[in-house]
Amino acid sequence: MTNSAQITDNDLIRKVIEGDTHAFKLLVQRHKDVSLSLAFSILKDRSVAQDVLQEVFIKVFHKLETFRFKSAFSTWLYRIVVNTSYNELKRHRGTTSMHEYATESLSPIVEERDLLKEKDQKHFINLALLRLRADEALVLRLFYLCELSIKEIAEITKFKPPKIKVDLHRGRENLNFQLRQLLGEDIKHLL
Numbered sequence: 001m002t003n004s005a006q007i008t009d010n011d012l013i014r015k016v017i018e019g020d021t022h023a024f025k026l027l028v029q030r031h032k033d034v035s036l037s038l039a040f041s042i043l044k045d046r047s048v049a050q051d052v053l054q055e056v057f058i059k060v061f062h063k064l065e066t067f068r069f070k071s072a073f074s075t076w077l078y079r080i081v082v083n084t085s086y087n088e089l090k091r092h093r094g095t096t097s098m099h100e101y102a103t104e105s106l107s108p109i110v111e112e113r114d115l116l117k118e119k120d121q122k123h124f125i126n127l128a129l130l131r132l133r134a135d136e137a138l139v140l141r142l143f144y145l146c147e148l149s150i151k152e153i154a155e156i157t158k159f160k161p162p163k164i165k166v167d168l169h170r171g172r173e174n175l176n177f178q179l180r181q182l183l184g185e186d187i188k189h190l191l
Contacts (some may be wrong), residue, residue, distance in 0.1 A: 007026070008075065009027065009030070009072070009073035009074070010069055012024075012026055012027045013027070013064060013067055013069075013073060014062075015158070016064055016067055017064060020161065022047050024061060024064075027073075028057055029164075031073075031074060031077055032053065032057075034074075034078075034145065034146055035053055035056065035077065035078065035081045036049055036050065036053050037141055037145060038078060038081050038085070038138060038141055038142070039052045039053055039056075039081055039084075041129060041134065041137035041140075041141050042082070042085040042086060042089060042134045042137070042138055043085055043088060043089060043134075044130050044134075047079045048088065048092075049085070052081075052084050052085055052088050053081070055084055056077075056080050056081050056084050059080060060080060071155065074146070074150075075148075075152060075155055075156055078142070078146070079155070079156045081156075082138065082157055083155055086134075089134065096139045124169050124179060124182055124183060125175075125179070127178075127182055128175050128178035128179045128182060129141075129175065129178075131174075131178045131181075132171055132175060132178065133167075133171075133174075135157075135159070135163075135165060135167050136167050136170055136171035136174060136175075137171065138157065139153060139159070139164055139167040139168055139171055140167075140168065140171045140172070140175065141156070142156065142157070143168055150165065181190045
């Protein structure tokens with residue numbers, strides 16, 4: 001019996017195309033966390049990001065036969081996540097629900113700042129990322145979380161490499177600024 005971690009994405013895709021729904025479940029399991037993180041960095045609302053992710057995986061399932069195996073599956077998938085998330089953002093541009101959620105969840109509630117642990121670090125970094133422009137948060141996540149190159153990020157986002165570099169630079173500066181806003185001098189305990 002083969003360990004599912006040893007099966008490549010391409011092998012799973014071939015199995016899905018042949019009708020193996022369990023292989024699709026494995027593919028989803030492998031990529032759902034990063035996909036959700038990318039959608040969330042654009043939409044700033046976890047429940048909307050989860051809804052978008054369901055839509056994404058339905059699209060992927062129906063369009064998997066169009067995957068050409070010329071790039072990594074994750075690149076193809078993340079492109080769909082990014083496009084679907086930006087489309088959802090455009091649909092809600094006139095409403096305030098996402099904006100209200102983002103601003104409500106940003107109030108800095110820090111009681112024991114000197115006792116930051118790993119989960120606290122993630123919490124404050126995620127709060128700071130919510131305050132960034134969608135493009136900056138997305139590029140930071142793709143570069144640092146997904147460990148993708150500028151070229152791969154360009155393929156996923158369709159942003160030009162100079163824009164990606166600017167967004168990375170500004171994103172890092174803005175992330176640092178937002179962390180300082182949230183934590184003040186206690187930022188040194190975060191790192």
